Amino acid sequence: MSEQNSMKKIVIHSAGGYDKLKIEQHPLPSLSQGEVLIKTKAIGINYADCCVRWGVYESAKKFVGWPITPGFEFSGIVVESKSNKFKKNDEVFGLTRFDAYATHVKVPEYQLFIKPQKLSFSEAAGFTAAYMTAYHALFHHxxxxxxxxxxxxxxxxxxxxxxxxxxxxxxxxxxxxxxxxxxxxxxxxxxxxxxxxxxxxxxxxxxxxxxxxxxxxxxxxxxxxxxxxxxxxxxxxxxxxxxxxxxxxxxxxxxxxxxxxxxxxxxxxxxxxxxxxxxxxxxxxFNLSFLFEHTELFSECIHQLIKWYEEGKILAPKTTEFAFEDVAKAHQMIESGQSTGKLVLVV
Ligand SMILES: NC(=O)c1ccc[n+]([C@@H]2O[C@H](COP(=O)([O-])OP(=O)(O)OC[C@H]3O[C@@H](n4cnc5c(N)ncnc54)[C@H](OP(=O)(O)O)[C@@H]3O)[C@@H](O)[C@H]2O)c1
Known part of the structure; x- marks a missing residue:
């Protein structure tokens, strides 16, 4: 596998502790119509990622099983696009049901958004999952x-x-x-x-x-x-x-x-x-990870949230950065219950 055609992923092969988070080399995925490949700059960490590692996250068991690459959110740069909405070199951020803990992520276009310029890559990586969950909780139910x-x-x-x-x-x-x-x-x-x-x-x-x-x-x-x-x-x-x-x-x-x-x-x-x-x-x-097929939820939430962010009504997430290789430290931190705001992996 050449460097050019491959990516690094954090893979978990069975339930357990921090030692289960393994960095592996895998081939780059190929795209279907409407999909986009992104080279990640930053990846948001969520408490649910620890639940995935422990093997107690229901949607991970239902939709993937083992092995699994955790991760619900990312920011980065488009490297290949089979979508009319995105082109190579666009700066983007988005959501995915797992697989974000990687140097490259493939998503359908409706899970991807153009990154507002004043949002840094780290802030953008930590924006979607938490704000969307909060929005869904307060305004959809x-x-x-x-x-x-x-x-x-x-x-x-x-x-x-x-x-x-x-x-x-x-x-x-x-x-x-x-x-x-x-x-x-x-x-x-x-x-x-x-x-x-x-x-x-x-x-x-x-x-x-x-x-x-x-x-x-x-x-x-x-x-x-x-x-x-x-x-x-x-x-x-x-x-x-x-x-x-x-x-x-x-x-x-x-x-x-x-x-x-x-x-x-x-x-x-x-x-x-x-x-x-x-x-x-x-x-x-509710659990949003079971609602990924409800595509209408994504654009409504994110467009309103970006608007409020640009109007100064909500803040960019407060982020604490960890190197991609230090994923175990990030898991340890969010598990401790002591962190504030969002933790992100920087690729
Ligand atoms: N249903 C959904 O769709 C959905 C989506 C996203 C997140 N969530 C859930 O929302 C919660 C927050 O997620 P997050 O990613 O934003 O994490 P987070 O709030 O950044 O971290 C978890 C927080 O929970 C508290 N906590 C209490 N007991 C804990 C324990 N035994 N272990 C660890 N933390 C403990 C801590 O705050 P205090 O000590 O200050 O209380 C800690 O800061 C999680 O339960 C997550 O699974 C659900």
Whole structure:
């Protein structure tokens, strides 16, 4: 395989720790009509990539299996195009269902966008997955009252920091929750009305004081640790939106202790749908990685998000860069729960 016809990919052959992230040489993919090949400049890291490595990510099991190259988002330069929308040397960014941890990525044209000039390649690589998730959560599933009272868990993280900003674009009241004190100022700078540091404050006591009538919406990717109490703090017509369960998973070591996870699962919150009728509350769940066939979602979200970015209503993601070869360090960092904003691999 010559250097010119090949690419480097990070490949995982079976579930496990950081040592499973192997850099391999593979042939460049060939393109079908409507597809584009991009030489990546930067790749966004998402918490879900660790779940893929652990072998617990449902859509990875369903759509790929082993071996798998993780990665949902990237930025780079078009090297070959079978699309009328993109040409060689265009600076682009986009989404893919896996395979972004590579020097080259092939995507259908609807998953690709021209990079705004003032967005750096690193910022562009970290823009799509988190902002799209936040946009989908807030604007595709429910109709919120004006100035809704919204609680955002893990508000200093990738998705959380986008949720705070998008909720403020619509003038809602945002109660942002963080798990460590060093995240407080960052989340305040995003415009949150109140930041609750659950490492030093009583989360639900504070919420009761701040919103005695209850919350309109809770955005929760924590899992059983907060589902039940959150549900009880909703006001009538309030919604609990569930889109992850990271507190079931380890913060260090890179490996799942299934006994600990199983024990935590015993505390899971089960809801009887009939009870929802008299409570006047709702529970909603989603996972975007199962929605890639809904192509209309992509352009609507991204065009609106780019517009808001260009109007100064939302910020470029705060990024921390890692070299492509240091992917294990990036996984270690996002797993620790200590990172703020987005982590990206620089190719
Ligand atoms: N359903 C979807 O379509 C979708 C799409 C994207 C992301 N997600 C989910 O959204 C969540 C955030 O994703 P992200 O990529 O933006 O990550 P992130 O928020 O940058 O990092 C995860 C955050 O979760 C918190 N956390 C709590 N317990 C943890 C634990 N045991 N291990 C690690 N972190 C823990 C930490 O913040 P605090 O300690 O401050 O709470 C940490 O910063 C993840 O659960 C992810 O799977 C879902």
């Amino acid at each position: 429910l109709i919120l009252p004006e100035k809704a009272h919204i609680l955002v868990h893990s508000a200093g993280g990738g998705v959380g920091s986008c949720l705070v900003q998008l909720a403020k674009v619509k003038n809602h009241k945002v109660y942002a929750v963080v798990g460590s004190s060093h995240k407080v100022n960052f989340v305040k700078s995003l415009g949150a009305d109140h930041v609750i540091d659950k490492s030093s404050q009583d989360l639900w006591g504070e919420i009761k004081k701040l919103t005695p009538d209850g919350l309109d919406l809770i955005l929760d990717a924590n899992g059983p640790e907060t589902f039940r109490k959150g549900f009880h703090h909703l006001k009538p017509m309030g919604k609990l939106m569930v889109y992850g369960s990271h507190t079931l998973l380890p913060k260090k070591g890179g490996k799942i202790n299934y006994l600990v996870t199983g024990f935590k699962l015993l505390k899971n919150f089960y809801i009887n749908p009939i009870k929802l009728i008299s409570e006047n509350k709702g529970v909603i769940g």
